[in-house]
Amino acid sequence: MSGFDVLTRGDVLDSALQARDYLVDCGVPGALAAKDPRLWGRRAVDHSRLGWLDLPHASRGLLGQIDGLAREARYSGLDHIVLIGIGAESLAAQAIVEAHAPGGATAGGRAPGGPGPAGAPPGGLTVLDGSDTAALAFxxxxxxxxxxxxxxxxxVSLEGDAYRRIFADAFRRYGMSEREIAGRFLVITDHGSPLHDFARQCGYRIGLTDPYLPGHFGALSAYGLVPALLAGADAERLLDEAAALAPSLAQEEDNPGLLLGAILGGCAQQGPGGVARDKVVLREPGGPGALTSWISQLLAVGTGKRGRGVMVFEPPGVQGEAPDVHGVALNPRAAHDDADTSLWAPLGAQFLLWEYATAVSGWLLGVNPFEAGSTVVQEAEDDAATMLRAAGAGPLPTGEPVAVDGDIEVHTEPLGPGGFAGGAGGLAGALDGLLGSVPADGYLSIVTYLSGDFSGRYLAPALARRAARPVAYGPGPGYPHANGTVHKDGPAGGAFLVITGEPAPGDALAAHPIPGRPYGLAKLQLARALAEVRALRQRGLPVVRLHLRDPVDGVGRLTEAVRGTSGSRRTVR
Structure with missing residues (x-):
């Protein structure tokens, strides 16, 4: 695919056309083309924060710099790239490899649309984001x-530190010298960052990036391109696709980025009936993949501020119609019957198109889209680190469950912030209470911290039908890291189901201590979940945490409870 187009219809078209005319009247397309930071106030945005507009051309020099390393890796037989990164730093590379590399991408232990790690191709990209141990074992x-x-x-994040230690120890046990081990690591970070200094001390290869470039606008920077190129993706073709789109973004007419931004921002503002269509359901051919996840975090971080924001949902989490939801189909064969907007563009153009649209929609919503967001994500990670230090080799402060249903612990705070009267009813009562706490214009979010392959995707359709509201889902800590800004600083209409559990039987990696740390990956994962629950409750958001003592039977029992069929089996302590 070489062309690009955006088509919309119905009420969305009316909102978009009004917003686009307003954008043109205010000179937004011209100001963006000139990279004028005054669009967001005299001192709100530095000129260099708009450097992502130049990446389709500027990043070509990067390809030449990394080409030598890629040839060396291939000559040495290093055709399997492990990418350690959470959120924006990994999602773009994963999307590129899914689309452009023969080996594909493995994330969280599963290659999207393909077999699991045991049957995955020998090369390609494996993404480690803290969500599962299967990809690590692979x-x-x-x-x-x-x-x-x-x-x-x-x-480096808690998970990044853990994985780095695990691989360094594994290479050492494999018989490598410290110098050989250092040669197996490549660090991509900002010039002058703490990770830059650490990597230099370790003797790792280092790829430096512009510290002023917003991370969520860095798909066409080293963060997206270098891992993908090393994994065999055609990065030059990707930049060609983005460069072909770039001239149209300087125009007032026939500017697909302006139209898409007008759709997103125009719909997210309150319409004549007082309803803001600030929820987007994205449809990709073959089901949601890394591109959907990347768009989700881009919009979450770019617009999720000051009580505003655009949230992305996947089709399993949206059952029926809702007045505050509109659909966008990515590269459908024809205008999608279930979508208000259809968008056609190759992947490189998709990256630039969505970045431009996020900047435009942020301007319409009155937020600075280039801020990294508040400190909410880092606060939760710092809280998890504090818990782990305080616990040492002992247990984490999980608290007493309000009920135990079979092997499922139910944790709520009925009398505290973020709680509700639902604990006395066991599992079914907690779920009913949580669904009842979803506002009429809100949503439910499922975050799973499990070592197996169970996903909130399996619960989303039934919960969406019961709540009659959209349901978002994703594995922790990657999902809250990438999307936490819109949940905590955005419209604040979410209710949260957090699922934790004991390691799956036979999962030795989950319980094995991380070299140099008094905890293993399972304990790290639980600490992350507990910190996230605390952060949500501190903001007065309703949360239920379910802990599966038996991850196999617990998944089945939970699935039945969500479908409303487990009442006869319920035993409440």
Missing amino acids: ALERLDRTLVVLASKAG
Whole structure:
């Protein structure tokens, strides 16, 4: 596909045309083309924060710089790239490899649209974001052909530290010298960041990026391109696709980015009936993939501020019609019957198109889209780190469940912030109470912190039907890291189901201590969940945490409860 187009209809078209005319009258397309930061106030945005507009051309120099490393890796047989990164730093690379590399991408233990790690191709990209140990086990089986890329704009995350230690120890046990181990790591970070200094001390290869470039606008920077190129993706073709779109973004007419931004921002503002259509359901051919996840975090971070924001949902989480939801179909074969808007563009153009649209929609909503967001995401990670330090080798402060239904612990705070009267009814009562707490214009979010392959996707359709509201879902800590800004600083209409559990039987990696740390991945994952629950409750948002003592039977019982069929089996302590 070489062309690009955006078509919309109905009420969405009316809102979009009004918003587009307003944008043109205010000179937004011209100001963006000139990279004029005064669009967001005299001092709100630095000129360099708009450098993402130049990446389709500026990043070509990066390809030349990394080409030598790519040839060296291939000559050494390093055809398996492990990318350690949470959120924006990993999602773009994963989307590129899904679309453009023969080996595909493995994330959270499963290659989207393909077999699991045991049947995955030997090369390609494995993304480690803290959500599962299956992908880690897959990577550790291929140490002889693995190059590890650690990507972060700032310091290394808790998960990044854990995975780095695990791989360094595994390479050491494999018989490598410290110098050889250092050669197996590539760090991508901002110039002068804490990770930059750390990587230099370790002797790792380092790829430096512009510290002023917003991380969520960095798909066409080193964060997206370098891991994908090393994994075999055609990065030059990707930049060609983006460059073909760039001239149209300087126009007032026939500007697909302006129209898409007008659709998103215009719909997210209150219409004549007082309803803001600030929820978008994205439809990709073949089902949602990394591109949908990347768009979701881009809009979450770019617009989720000051009580405003655009949220993205996937089709399983939207059952029936809702007045505050509109659909966008990505590259459908024809205008999608279930979508208000259809968008056609190759992947490189998609990246630039959505970044431009996010900037425009942020302007319409009155927020600065280039801010990294508030400190809500970092606060939760810092809280998890504090818990782990305080616990040492002992247990984490999980609290007493208000009920135990079979092997499922129910944790609520009926009398505290973020709680409600639902604990006395066991599992069914807690779920009913949580669904009842979803506002008429709100949504439910499911975040799973489990070592197996169970996903909130399996619960979303039934919960969406019961709540008659959209349901978002994703694995922790990656999902709240990427989308936490809109949940906590956005419209504040969410209710949250957080699912934790004991490690799956036979999952030795989950319980095995991380080298140099008094905890394993399972404990780290639980700490992340507890910190996220606390952060949500501190903001007065309703939360239920369910802990599966038996992850196999617990998943079945929970699925039945969500469908409303587990009442006869319920035993409440």
